Amino acid sequence: MAVAARWAGMAESGSMAAMRTMAWFHETFGRRLSLALLYPITTYFYLRAPETRRASRDYLQALHSSSPSGTGLGRAPTSRDSFRHLHCFAINLLDRMVMWGGDAHGFDMQHRGSEELLRLARAGTGGILLGAHVGSYDMPRVLAETGGVTVNVVMFTKHAARINAFFEQRDARSKIRVLNLDPSTIKAGLEIKACLDRGEFVGILADRITPGGREQAVETMFLGRPAVFPLSPFLLGCVLGRPLLVSLCVRTGDARYETVVETLWEGERVPRARCEPLARTLLERYVRVLEEQCRRAPYEWFNLYDFWDGATSSVEVRAA
Amino acid sequence: MPTPESLEEELKALIIEAVALEDIAPTDIETDAPLFIEGLGLDSIDALEIVMVLEERFGITVEDDPDTNQQIFASVRSLAAFVSEHRVK
Numbered sequence: 001m002a003v004a005a006r007w008a009g010m011a012e013s014g015s016m017a018a019m020r021t022m023a024w025f026h027e028t029f030g031r032r033l034s035l036a037l038l039y040p041i042t043t044y045f046y047l048r049a050p051e052t053r054r055a056s057r058d059y060l061q062a063l064h065s066s067s068p069s070g071t072g073l074g075r076a077p078t079s080r081d082s083f084r085h086l087h088c089f090a091i092n093l094l095d096r097m098v099m100w101g102g103d104a105h106g107f108d109m110q111h112r113g114s115e116e117l118l119r120l121a122r123a124g125t126g127g128i129l130l131g132a133h134v135g136s137y138d139m140p141r142v143l144a145e146t147g148g149v150t151v152n153v154v155m156f157t158k159h160a161a162r163i164n165a166f167f168e169q170r171d172a173r174s175k176i177r178v179l180n181l182d183p184s185t186i187k188a189g190l191e192i193k194a195c196l197d198r199g200e201f202v203g204i205l206a207d208r209i210t211p212g213g214r215e216q217a218v219e220t221m222f223l224g225r226p227a228v229f230p231l232s233p234f235l236l237g238c239v240l241g242r243p244l245l246v247s248l249c250v251r252t253g254d255a256r257y258e259t260v261v262e263t264l265w266e267g268e269r270v271p272r273a274r275c276e277p278l279a280r281t282l283l284e285r286y287v288r289v290l291e292e293q294c295r296r297a298p299y300e301w302f303n304l305y306d307f308w309d310g311a312t313s314s315v316e317v318r319a320a
Numbered sequence: 321m322p323t324p325e326s327l328e329e330e331l332k333a334l335i336i337e338a339v340a341l342e343d344i345a346p347t348d349i350e351t352d353a354p355l356f357i358e359g360l361g362l363d364s365i366d367a368l369e370i371v372m373v374l375e376e377r378f379g380i381t382v383e384d385d386p387d388t389n390q391q392i393f394a395s396v397r398s399l400a401a402f403v404s405e406h407r408v409k
Contacts, residue, residue, distance in 0.1 A: 186356075186393065189368035190384035232365070239369050269376075272369050273340035 023097040031106070031255070038090040046086050055304045056082040059223075062308070063294055063301075066224030071295045081299075088299040092251065096138050106255060113261040117201075120243060121149040124199035127243035127267070128192075130233055130286055132207040134293055135250035135300040136257060150200040152177045154192065189236060196242050203247070206233040206286060207303065218280060222287055223294065225308050229287060234279035241269040244282055246289045250297040262289055328400045335396075338373040339366040351397045367393065379408035 026034045046053060060077035067073070073081065098106070120127050129151070131137040155178050179191055179202075195202050209217050209230050216235070217228040237244040243266055249259045264282050294301050322330070332346035335355070339362060356362050362370075370393075374380045380403060382389065392402045 186364050186367040186389055187384055187386045189364050190371065190382060190389070193368065193371070194384050235365050236368070239365055239372065241372075269372070271340070272338055272366075275365075275369075 020097070022094050026094060026098055034094060035091070035254075038087060038094065042083065042087040042090050045090075046083055051306075052086065052304045053082055055306055056085040059301055059303075059307065060085065060298065062223040062225055063298055066291075067295050073298050085299045085301075086304075088251070089302055089304065092136055092300075092302065095251070095255070095257075096136055099136070099138055108253075108256045110252070110256070110258040111261075112258060113263070114259055116263050117245060117247070117261050121199075121201070125243065125267075126196045126199045126201050127245055128196070128233065128237045129201050129203040129245055129247040130206040130264070131203055131247055132205060132290055133302040134207070134248050134290060135297065135302075137203075137205060137249070150177065150195075150198075151203050152179050152192075152195045152200055153203045154179050154188075154205075189239075192236060193240055196240060204233040204236075206230060206283075207290065218283055220284060220287055222308070223291060227308050229283055231276075231279055231283060234282045234286070235275060237265065237267065237282070238270060238275040238279045239272070241267050243267040246286055248289075248293055250293060250300045252297065260289075260293065264289075322404075324400060324404065327404055328396050331396055331400055331403065334373055334377060335370060338369045349396060352395050354395060355393055355399070374403065377409075378403055378406075380406050 022034065025037065057077065060073060060081050063072045064075070064077055095107070117127075117129075126149075179195075192202050207229060209228060216231045218231045219226050219228050221227070222229075234244065244264045246260070246262045246264060249257050252258050264285050265278075270278060328351050329346055332349045335341070335349070336344055336346060356367065371382045374382060382392070392398055
């Protein structure tokens with residue numbers, strides 16, 4: 001867990017400055033030069049971050065071992081694959097930065113299953129968008145904004161105010177709002193409910209246990225190995241009786257992204273006693289969608305820390 | 321208008337039903353005991369379920385104001401006081 005916490009802290013605070021610099025470089029010198037610059041940057045991290053390199057190798061190996069032949073990588077992973085994986089991560093950070101700046105028109109966006117999301121938006125129903133550290137988790141926001149809806153992103157971070165200020169500074173019309181929530185208080189649920197009641201969407205990354213959180217974790221198989229996932233996002237949807245959708249966005253080529261929206265549950269009021277088993281079933285389906293996306297786009301998995309063992313060793317786990 | 325006592329009893333029954341507490345009867349819940357953590361041991365998801373039930377049964381919207389909520393959800397008695405003041409059905 002310490003590694004996950006460190007990773008979370010690093011990704012949200014430390015790299016902020018680096019990402020700003022990258023966005024500035026992209027604006028000033030153009031995309032081609034920016035992409036070229038990512039090679040030496042990737043090389044540096046490849047050599048200097050053995051933990052990250054190892055995490056990539058672990059993931060690629062698990063993907064390979066658990067994929068039917070012809071899917072996933074289609075062969076045993078090598079060092080080159082890990083380098084490519086890290087390089088994709090660098091591109092991902094750059095593109096997210098460019099997107100955050102409101103400069104989305106340079107990207108070719110393909111949408112799959114987004115009709116459902118737009119239908120919910122028009123109906124004023126809203127819903128919970130379950131994201132993951134797969135591909136670009138900022139992209140669904142772009143898609144949602146096309147439909148003219150507000151997306152509230154739940155982050156368990158003390159930097160929420162800073163991030164909100166940053167969004168507003170770069171794009172005054174930004175319809176994204178970061179909710180800084182403590183999952184162990186009543187406030188978290190009430191604030192999410194209030195957003196949904198207004199017909200808005202709430203985005204939650206459901207593939208990591210909150211560092212330091214006390215939420216319920218469920219163990220399930222991911223790419224052939226036991227891993228833990230947080231149950232709270234699913235339980236929340238079930239108790240509130242709101243639609244739960246998986247919402248991911250993977251890079252399929254240069255400046256090309258494909259959003260994937262899959263409805264897990266339409267939402268209805270269910271008795272409390274039925275919520276937990278239902279939440280577990282939905283979590284299971286979410287994890288299967290993640291696997292499917294990893295096989296489709298192998299280098300887009302960005303939980304580049306000890307995802308399996310790091311998670312299972314230190315949280316209280318209830319078997320699925 | 322129901323008496324404060326009957327509303328308190330109704331709320332106890334609603335809470336038990338809402339969060340599916342097993343082996344607990346309305347009479348087991350003390351009117352002044354804290355509902356969360358140390359009292360009945362309800363968590364934030366349970367709280368949300370109770371909020372949903374209050375909305376359906378009494379037409380009450382609970383705002384996300386942490387200070388007020390802490391008062392409202394302190395015990396069955398404070399919850400009953402809040403409900404009788406704000407109920408629309």
